[in-house]
Amino acid sequence: MNATKTAATSTVATAATTATAAAAATAATAATSTGTTPAARLPARLVWPLLLAAGVALSAWQWREATESPAAHGGHSHLHDDTGKPARLYAWNADQAARITLSTPASTLALTRGASGWAATPAHIGKAFDAADFVSLFSQARSDRILSPHPGESYGLDPAAMHIAIDDAQGVPLxxxxxxxxxxxxxxxxxxxxGEAQIRIIPDYQTRAPLAAVIQVNP
Structure with missing residues (x-):
């Protein structure tokens, strides 16, 4: 499949180049025979069809390049949605979140949504951590890059600095x-x-608040 796509892309790109070259060659011939500039002497009925063909071929090639499945760059991939933004990690909305658990190797901070808002355990962290703001932001989390881990590199994940778990009201993991x-x-x-062997890179601001909260739990 990749070979077919590559061949198709090459064919279209070649067509674009050929059409453009043909236009240039025709113009040069006209210039040589008349001793004047191509723009002054080349009949419009010859120039415009060639330029139009070149434009169509180039547009087709650019469209195919833009629709290729995520291209790898320097050992990582950029994944984007239909708007060109990095693809969302999750499909749930903030109002579905009913429980947040932030855990480190030494401690756990749990937050539960109730009728009057979010309650934290330990309770004194509740004022410092805005759970509603966090789930609103985290539900829209996007992955900037994906990379294959290098042997011997932990990326701070062995052990992880923090684990984030979010569930809905029925306990279903979100x-x-x-x-x-x-x-x-x-x-x-x-x-x-x-379930992923790859490492993702997300914007630091998406995890900054929960990391600050667990530091308060485990200074």
């Missing part, structure tokens, strides 16, 4: 995520989802 180290650029953070 999200599970292991949160690792900050990426070298300082803007992303390494994370891993259950």
């Amino acid at each position: 999200a599970r995520m292991a949160v690792g180290a900050l990426a070298p650029d300082g803007l992303g953070r390494y994370v891993q989802l259950p």
